[in-house]
Amino acid sequence: MIVIMNPDATCREVKNVVDAIENVGMEAKIMEGSKQKIVGLIGDKSNINSLSLEALPGVDHTVPISKSYKLASREFHPQSSIVNIGGIKIGRGNFVIMAGPCAVESLEQLLESAKIAKAGGAQFLRGGAYKPRTSPYSFQGLKNEGLKYLAEARNQTGLKVITEVTEVEAVETISKYADMLQVGARNMQNFRLLKEVGQTNMPVLLKRGLSATLEEWLNAAEYIMKEGNNNVVLCERGIRTYETYTRNTLDMSAVAAIKHLSHLPIIVDPSHGTGKWRMVKPMSFAAVAAGADGLMIEMHPDPAKALSDGQQSLTPENYLEVTKGVYKIANFMKQEKLTITQL
Amino acid sequence: MIVIMNPDATCREVKNVVDAIENVGMEAKIMEGSKQKIVGLIGDKSNINSLSLEALPGVDHTVPISKSYKLASREFHPQSSIVNIGGIKIGRGNFVIMAGPCAVESLEQLLESAKIAKAGGAQFLRGGAYKPRTSPYSFQGLKNEGLKYLAEARNQTGLKVITEVTEVEAVETISKYADMLQVGARNMQNFRLLKEVGQTNMPVLLKRGLSATLEEWLNAAEYIMKEGNNNVVLCERGIRTYETYTRNTLDMSAVAAIKHLSHLPIIVDPSHGTGKWRMVKPMSFAAVAAGADGLMIEMHPDPAKALSDGQQSLTPENYLEVTKGVYKIANFMKQEKLTITQL
């Protein structure tokens, strides 16, 4: 961290800052600028939190230098990670598709979805049993009944199952039925939940919060990894901006940024990212080309009858067209050595 | 909800939409525009969730008409509510101040804070025992030890205690020590937690999420109220925008908007809202003038030594100056009948 003093800060004020830094066992270095002094802090990062230097007289503002996450950073782990989910690999060139309905609605709906998902080359079946909804009056999911359907679909198709966990109490149960736990956007900073999934050895898909910075997102991953669970895959699903035409603004550049800042695999969810089924195809193509390690796509046997998110779900035939194109592009890029696994 | 058809939608496509609406027991009305048809849905709102009309061919987009929350709306409850916390009233002209450190750090620090808070006219002592922090390496709070200090400070000063609850498991314990539960910005859509505090009869302060719309915020209140707990006070604490000079952008107009849309009291947190102690005074004055039912202010006996948020905490002397001004303005406005309790 560096501390920018006011241009008219007194020597005593600079001294106070230096003292405050040294009092917590860190070293302070002063750099004299043409207009103002700058004080740099050297030493163990964990002490920085016990300082509130901006409250000291003469301080203009402070600028953090070191990243606040470590385990999730590429500096700490230079090679891109591969996360292995029961034999299916994600990352470092291993590309996957997760597909299925927004919510598990019935066994029949789910089994049909699973068959189509598989036909399109998906390795994972997605489907929400515990649904976080903005309104308390919206469909809240089938809960444990839904989990059983997911397990049944897995048995019949061999697909891995990924489903969202929204509460600490459900982590254990869901872990029995699913192959991968999803932490949703609204829970990205539910630190208690992050710690809980960190204490399992289940692979975790960590969606980016609605307005989370990359730094906050990687810190959320750090919460999970700090508990000992390194099987974290990130998922860009659109961020909140002023634009209302799309449900969210899909931040495709996050794929590139994460490949620079972190070793963790990152996939893209173009369904939530755009909120419009029509835009899933171009954004899926774009995600592959950008270097994403996979896609999460909402697909429903009959979107117009979906209990949630029908407007962004692909029909089976659209889904098959999209995934066919996606694999063509992915394979071409691999063959031509154009795939971006690191930046 | 109304459904806007494409200008080139066929009669059959319009018919399909009408059928889909009628199939769930609602009534459909068609309005013929100069360019395109519009289909309106009449009837029980709860069926709307089972429709995904935007997925139907010929549909351009849909527009919600009714609000998705009810208990929290002013339509449902035209008179402004008063929330009573052990004799201290908030709302409908009853103005309060909640003050104290960001985090409970020690008994000594807290007791000193409490005395200063009270001297400035605060009715509530605030202080975090469970701290949600972006980085897992930051100070996470004293947990139950901190709760005991809060209770002790209450005993010594008579101030009501408000503290944040970040996890379901802690609700019961915290309810024993505190007079009011705070649900923080990062947990505004932690629906499981909302339900849990809804099942207590504790007053709840619900902070606005970092990028929550007013609609989402009132729906979060609805989650609590639907469980039977109507003692909800809202707290505007700044939203995330592109501007980085301030920590957040304090949305002062939310005070006015809430007074129009809802009957619930709303207070303002200028400390988190700006992230700069210097700006707490003008924003506190502005909040009172705008009609806020109270203020939540961070104050620390020695901000430069605060374990968190020192840069936005007032010193005791600044705090006393701010609250003195605040009460002068509040009283003047009351006396001149300028206080805005409803819009």
Added chain:
Amino acid sequence: MIVIMNPDATCREVKNVVDAIENVGMEAKIMEGSKQKIVGLIGDKSNINSLSLEALPGVDHTVPISKSYKLASREFHPQSSIVNIGGIKIGRGNFVIMAGPCAVESLEQLLESAKIAKAGGAQFLRGGAYKPRTSPYSFQGLKNEGLKYLAEARNQTGLKVITEVTEVEAVETISKYADMLQVGARNMQNFRLLKEVGQTNMPVLLKRGLSATLEEWLNAAEYIMKEGNNNVVLCERGIRTYETYTRNTLDMSAVAAIKHLSHLPIIVDPSHGTGKWRMVKPMSFAAVAAGADGLMIEMHPDPAKALSDGQQSLTPENYLEVTKGVYKIANFMKQEKLTITQL
């Protein structure tokens, strides 16, 4: 437009709204909902502007239905447009690359840039002679001297020249030296300038404003087209969001949205879109895959010595690597009929 009345609006208030609509020669239709009345306006759109219905008692809010632009809309012109710049086509499957330095700095720098641009397969040389800069103390461009260098580079390489026009007075001069005029992000709603370039017959590249909605952007195109100039190409260059890691947030989904809403070609500028040279490659690949009709890329013979935007400029060797990959992907997608020209 439709008008949503308050649930407790009186019949007289509804009547007032109907009267106001009919007074300007439009037709009003009433739809009775379960909670509130909705009034629809039918007729000539241009009269809507003379109404301020939200100011009438009993009105909750209004919702626009028709798009406010016409000439730029796909409804008006269903087939994707091709813009022809002296024989170089953009749109409907015709893909182009515009490359060059942020600013024209010297004849030598520009000629070297032009040769490299051409070697990478660019059809256009870009370079700013008139530079809009946030600070008045930053380099403001070589102005007319720079224009001459651009013309010279065109002569030597055969590349088309595109350069930014920042003021009405310069339109005529720049039109003599350039093949295509660029209207920059900061001038997207400089309506006087839009009209001026609309009155030339020069092709125009219209960049999206820093926080422009798609609707506003297409209305800006409409300003140009209404003056008789249909040679408009749109350019997505990133929007302003809360994320600070990237200079802007490249809204890749805008490519898909524009292909649905409009017939105009759209290209992507990954240099300004990300602000980091490292991210230009993945975002260029993604843009092609998403269906963009072209790319605008900043490249400099020696980025570290660039007078502006060095941090986002590619070195010559990086540029050649990126464009090689881009053309490979573009050709593969064309051959496999995966190119998205319409949605």
Added chain:
Amino acid sequence: MIVIMNPDATCREVKNVVDAIENVGMEAKIMEGSKQKIVGLIGDKSNINSLSLEALPGVDHTVPISKSYKLASREFHPQSSIVNIGGIKIGRGNFVIMAGPCAVESLEQLLESAKIAKAGGAQFLRGGAYKPRTSPYSFQGLKNEGLKYLAEARNQTGLKVITEVTEVEAVETISKYADMLQVGARNMQNFRLLKEVGQTNMPVLLKRGLSATLEEWLNAAEYIMKEGNNNVVLCERGIRTYETYTRNTLDMSAVAAIKHLSHLPIIVDPSHGTGKWRMVKPMSFAAVAAGADGLMIEMHPDPAKALSDGQQSLTPENYLEVTKGVYKIANFMKQEKLTITQL
């Protein structure tokens, strides 16, 4: 500016950075952190623009330290400025109200507006003759005819006239009819226009751009002041955020921030800031309390018939109620020495 090197940057890479800095006549200082090196630049700021240090190998990122504006900064001019418009003072405790319709529609409408404005205590009549509109099909203003009406209203009431200038060619003419020029939000970075009004000696009201940072806004003021015109008043009019309930999000904290960063007066426009007439009263009260030097309020003799912005215009009676309250609060705060003129 300081340069943060990568943790694994080589000595040669650090040397390269130092050389690049010294080559432009600045001094480089190295600070050795625990993880990475930091290089500080000391010297004449104007050379910084000729460096693109982030393009150099081994550089992680750069952080600006000095402000990019000077004349507009409080450091340069510690005392709060007063801008004098023909005898009416704004700033340093001098509070003004500017009121009137969004657009000049007719002589009759304007004269009526002027009388009401004056009755409410306004010193300025506002009204647009040149209207920047999102759609080319919306009412574009009466242009010079409107200017004559404004001059007539000034003659009849003695009010000062402020009106918007949207194009360079109109500056001279408008300067003849108006007392103060307004540069609108969409033109805040129309640098050519800023220079032009900077070359007049007319007082200028500079509205904040839709998504302008405080830094960009003050740099826009700097463009005007650099040309020799110091009579600049800033106007906060709401910024673009994700929230759609209000037309913009009124950034009340900008009043406080500007009072810290700059000596220029700042007023608030609650009409555009909220887009809802109902919210003008609470936001006007809040602005006064926050320390704003004035208000710009839209008022129309018959808002429902306004040619633009009727939904945010006050009726005459609401206007009179609002201004009465505003002056009561302003006077009370002055008398109690609570007015914030500097932070």
